[in-house]
Amino acid sequence: MGKLIPRSFERIRSGEQIEYSTFTTVAAAAAAGVTPAKFPHRIIHLSAGGTGSVPCLAISDGTNWKQIAIGANAI
Numbered sequence: 001m002g003k004l005i006p007r008s009f010e011r012i013r014s015g016e017q018i019e020y021s022t023f024t025t026v027a028a029a030a031a032a033g034v035t036p037a038k039f040p041h042r043i044i045h046l047s048a049g050g051t052g053s054v055p056c057l058a059i060s061d062g063t064n065w066k067q068i069a070i071g072a073n074a075i
Contacts, residue, residue, distance in 0.1 A: 020043055020044055020045040020057070021034065021044050021045065022044070022045040022046075022047055023044060023045070023046055023047070023049070024046065024047050024048045024049065025046060025048060025049040026046065026049055026058065026065050029044055029046070029058075029065070036060035036061065036062060036063055036064055036065050037060075037062060037063065039060050040060050040061070040062035041059070041060060041062075042059070042060045043057055043058070043059045043060075043068075044057070044058050044065070045057055045058075046058055049067075050067055050069060050070070051067065051069070054070075055070055056068060056069055056070055057070065
């Protein structure tokens with residue numbers, strides 16, 4: 001029997017988009033019940049949650065949301 005591949009990998013292989021939950025800020029995510037403790041290793045999109053109220057991604061380390069800045073355009 002072959003190794004089971006998680007559905008998420010199948011979706012990536014087939015070229016499907018990866019969609020993240022979007023919130024304006026970390027406070028809005030918490031108000032919706034999405035906390036780093038409840039969702040360790042989860043990635044979310046914050047439309048105004050980055051430094052300077054700019055869009056960013058955030059990943060849970062199990063305790064806090066860590067900001068991943070969205071930088072310059074990809075080439």
